[in-house]
Amino acid sequence: MAKESVKARQKKREKMVLKFYEKRKFLKKSKNYELLQRLPRNASPVRLRNRCTISGRCRGYIRKFGVSRIVFRSLVSQGLIPGIKKASW
Structure with missing residues (x-):
């Protein structure tokens, strides 16, 4: 089980990525890299990490189901x- 602070940080990053999506897209298209660098680091989608929706675990994540291998096994059982x-x- 991941810490609650780690889960909260991930949600914060997800919100920020959505907030700056259009602006990042425009700046990349116009090749204005100076303004792109001034955006918050967490606005970049590269900083997101796939996490289990139930436990918050990031390793052993099964993308198709959105859960980790441990939670997946218990749900299947x-x-x-x-x-x-x-x-x-």
Whole structure:
């Protein structure tokens, strides 16, 4: 489980990326890199990290389902993800 502060920081970055999306796009298109550098660093989408929606874990993230491998396994075991079942052989 990630710290609440890490989750909050990620949400703050996501909001900032959305806020400055159009401005960054315009500045890149006009090749005005000086003004682009003056924007906040967290406005860059590169600084975002994929995180599990439930636990906040960033490693072992399964993009298709939006959760980490650990949470994914427990959800599959409980039968909460349709079309997926635990392999056994």
